[in-house]
Amino acid sequence: MADIEDQASDKGQGEEVSRQDLPLLSAVIPNYNHGAVIGEAIEALAAQVPSPDEIIVVDDGSTDDSVLVLERLKLAYPPLRIVKFETNKGAIHAMNRGLQEAQGRYVYFGGADDVTRPGLFAAMVAELERHPQAAFASCEAILLDLDTGRVASRPPVRPSYGPRFFDSAQVAKLLRRVDNWILTGTAVVRRELMIRAGGFDPMLGAFADSFVFRRLSLQYGCCFVPQDGVLWRTNSDGLSRSSVANFDAAMITLNRALERMRADQVFPKWYPAVFERRWRFAIGRIAAEARPMNRAMLIGLERGQVSRVVLGSAASMGGRFGRFAALIWLTLQERPVFLPGLLRTSLSRLPRFASRAPFQQEN
Structure with missing residues (x-):
């Protein structure tokens, strides 16, 4: 730089x-x-x-x-x-x-x-x-x-x-x-x-x-x-997904970013924990949506024994239900979104979704 x-x-x-x-x-x-x-x-x-x-x-x-x-x-x-x-x-x-x-x-x-x-x-x-x-x-x-x-x-x-x-x-x-x-x-x-x-x-x-x-x-x-x-x-080959393909390397980079935030007075003291939760959820979502699900990455996101069992079971289940279970647990564990805001935003977008042409036709 x-x-x-x-x-x-x-x-x-x-x-x-x-x-x-x-x-x-x-x-x-x-x-x-x-x-x-x-x-x-x-x-x-x-x-x-x-x-x-x-x-x-x-x-x-x-x-x-x-x-x-x-x-x-x-x-x-x-x-x-x-x-x-x-x-x-x-x-x-x-x-x-x-x-x-x-x-x-x-x-x-x-x-x-x-x-x-x-x-x-x-x-x-x-x-x-x-x-x-x-x-x-x-x-x-x-x-x-x-x-x-x-x-x-x-x-x-x-x-x-x-x-x-x-x-x-x-x-x-x-x-x-x-x-x-x-x-x-x-x-x-x-x-x-x-x-x-x-x-x-x-x-x-x-x-x-x-x-x-x-x-x-x-x-x-x-x-x-x-x-x-x-x-x-x-x-699956894009930058955002490929950057977390190596889970250990992704977590090292995340921890480096958190260290920079903690040392920088521009960031509030509470913010690194918020950022970490959101990125842990994002990594977990990529792991859950992979075909097949990335079991090692999901288990790497556990926060305690119960979390390890739930995420491991979801990965073993696989398919739509396994992905759903993993995402629900990660949402409860990491709290990545403000649920009232999520509901209001989703409702406000309904007219726009109804009027959109299918983007698959553009490619």
Whole structure:
């Protein structure tokens, strides 16, 4: 992260004076072997209003035809810039390089296999212009599981039912009740503040984006808009699931993130325990939804002998009932959601689900 911090110090006060003259918006996309789908992501970004002044794709040493695809796309989309790594360095390094390259006042970090929905940038930029004290603005996402065809909305609990700015104290109050309403893949962030924060910490792996965006929200406040902004396509080979395939390594990274939070005065003292519960549940859900269920990972999440027996029995049962039993137990054990908020959010989304076209047709 030193190079990002050096970049911030080199610009110093001059950036404060001239930032209004900078391009408005940069989109950063890390890519590794997504040549088959990245064209759809680029097309959706270019169709946004306002469209990004630059779309920076950092190719992370792809071994497929990604670079050839990107070179062809550049002919059709002049704002596209391609940064190539000769070897694979990982998504976090790619995003940090994109942040270094970005020139916009605002930056969006997306996925090469995700598709932005119409109106995302218009809504996020409008909120940031309306609330100049906010570090970022985020919204909702539609999750499409390519393995099962299941469609779901995220976050499971909305922090508000209309566009709203939350100051740092309000963010802390919300995070105590429900932790996972900040969706980093839908967020547009102030580049200056992201650089000042040091970008994404490679030592935190899959927790790097969660860490820095929560820190920014607790330090400056943030905005939320209750509208669909991104179609997330997930599968068993995706980053979120593959990052916890090695349970021991995932827990080491989690503990590293918790240590950073405990040592950082921006995070309330109670917050690491909330974050840990939510991520333990997320890991457990991935284990329960695996085919077959990941017994070792589930048992690794036990909190005592009774928990070990219940999770082990659910894994042995397998199938729909085993998954249901495991998820119910993990919900009771980790308390990842605010149940009244979950019910209200679910009810509020019913009209939107009824009007949506099936996303399977888009792929």
